[in-house]
Amino acid sequence: MNSVSAPTHDALTTEIPDYPMSRSAGCPFDPPPELSELRAHAPVSRIRLWDGSTPWLVTDYADQRALLGDPRVSADVTRSGYPHQSAGLKARRAEASTFINQDDPEHARQRRMVTAAFSIKRVEALRPAIQRIVDQLIDELLAGPKPVDLVQAFALPVPSLVICELLGVPYQDHEFFQDRSKALIKSTATPEESVAAVRELIAYLDGLIGEKLAHPAEDLLSLVAEQVRAGELTRREAASMAQLLLVAGHETTANMIALGTLALIEHPDQLARVRESQDPKLIASAVEELLRYLNIVHSGRRRVALEDIEIGGVTVRAGEGLVLANDAGNRDPEVFAEPDRLDVGRNPRRHIAFGFGVHQCLGQPLARVELQVVYSTLYRRIPELRLAADIEEIPFKHDGLVYGVYELPVTW
Template sequence: MTTAPVADDASAEIPRFPQPRAAACPFDPSPELRGLAQWGPLTRVRSWGDTTPWVVTSHAEQKALLSDPRLSADFSHPGFPSPVDHSGGEHGATDLSFVGMDDPEHARLRRMVSGAFTIKRVEAMRPVVQEMVDDFITRMLAGPKPADLVQALALPVPSLVISELLGVPYEDHEFFQTNSKVLVSAVATPQERQAAHGNLNGYLDQLLDAKLTDPGDDLLSSLGQQIHAGELTRRQAVAMGVLLLLGGHETTANMITLGTLLLLEHPDQLARVRDTDDPKVIASAVEELLRYLSVVHLGRRRTALEDIEVAGKTIRAGEGVILLGELANRDPSVFPDPDRLDIARDARSHQAFGSGTHHCLGQPLARMELQVLYPALLRRIPTLRLATDLDQVPFKYDAVIYGVHALPVTWQPSPAAARPVPPARRRCPRASS
């Protein structure tokens, strides 16, 4: 018989966080974490530094709390749940830009770059992104087989897009990808993390120098204008550049590979994406993939600024809170039969991008890139298939952004060849209700 987690110091009865995903069910949340939902929408876990933050498991409570100003996103609070110590020091919360701030400063800094990510601006980029995707697919088809979809397509496309947007030379992509990989690693040492952060800071600082002297039509040049106007310090501008460079390619690249792999494991759903010309069907498929595949591994984390009553329990001021989007996205009260992939489902209320004032700034761009890439890849290569067994795919269990380190794929030489159908994925056990 399992004992319910308790909210006192009986540490033996409090489950650990984070918990690894089950190797047999790599697309699903950790079964141990999913089991927390049976104790209600709010429960304790034992986490970094032997702390006991709250985990919020339900969709409704997560959405409400993410809009609650009594929860702080400031990483420097002593009770903030994090594997990295952000309290004070040279690399404190301010170096992580506005994602680690609260309003009004968060809103002020965010407004300086939000115009570049409006739906209108992003949609104007769609034809250019389509050309990029087509070009990389053509290169992949001309190259050796099997191909690594990560290196051939998933990393290059969002890296090139964010480089164009920021005004960063794409030829430096290996440098910023290498350093960003360290920053999102769950196993990197503090020294490695600090070195990678310093590398990216130094790189963006030098690039900002050039933009201040010779501005262009890009986001870094726009930030340079804010420095001239006295609205932004140079350190703040560099931190924002690092944030956008990191966020602009890591999450999208991992969604590209995970989404492709998931569709390959569900050939009926893949066929619906491949064979439709209806943009609404594609948009629906992307939302369902975002719901099903939550790539943010460690949740959205906050600290309570004052006591908050939630579902009959009290989050005390100073306590940490972890809001797990992957659990909200499998909440059966919002998404019936949540473990079933269904691209016809209305999944728009998912929490893949969060909600409230800290919702993901780049979500219109990520959606557009995914809407372009998935159908383009599947139509250009209708015989695409995994070139290894699923259990041989190296999943990123060692990163805070979930995905795969490599995805070997192959295809038949002729589009007219019979498309191989992969075997049905092993049925993962459902969480207890």
């Protein structure tokens, strides 16, 4: 853990910056520059959140990995001191908690119920079906008008179709659940908007679980419904779990598809390497590098200390909140050479874009396969793909849990 040049506790609390911090104009792919300064000079320091609370911000890669693997650190959102991202997200979590916001043993008990569906072997078996989805959507792109918004025409449909197939959710309802999902991950949503969205989504999924109880199928919702039948989950817990899987299963990957495409277009030498490669290892490396470089989970992983913890030369007291800035960690020069350079041949498998420890992303094998299929297919089939607007005109998602673009006009 990094304790070099660590300032005193008093020095850390003299000037407390607001968080999240703003990115530099003209640098949409880079974390806020203040994070790099803090990582170099004060890797554990106080920040001020929307509610006036002052949790600790951790910017050093090694410190973040240590904390994410430490059982003295809790992901339980109901604990006093937990640093919520916004009033809306706090209200939403109070309305519908899921296992990712719980600690073991309950976290592990519920997670085990669905782990097998996201195993590498099970996900690899889906690769041909994902390839068919991607090819069909590209066929429609090529046959349709241009310019086109790649977000609505491709980036969002790909993971939505995949997660619907996996869960057993009718894709024809995608406008309903995508609209509610937007409210759930938007930090500017009011508590009333967030609670209304999660209630509507849970009611919808509860209805589907009822159907699966009556008529089981070969899908993940039927598996979750079976846990209800066995008395392992309540209907409410099952619907909340389904809501987590549905929202997480399409929002993050959709943003990686669009933002990754934009990053490659803005780095034409790297785009050419991906487009021209027939090597699955390079494509897999490109996926990992874009995950590291872009850090679409850009508001930090939130935790609260259960005991006093010494980290980065600072004592974090029991009950104090922690914000682990993975975007700063994934740009740590002690771990990644020239970290601010996009290099698709780097293969940075040590990145923490999916987190680390027992709470690391359950769906990461599925996300990897989806991105590998997309990145190996889209640019090869549409080699002249380019922006249909200046990058300064692209609307970036600065106001949500997941970073990306609202629209991506492209042509060829």
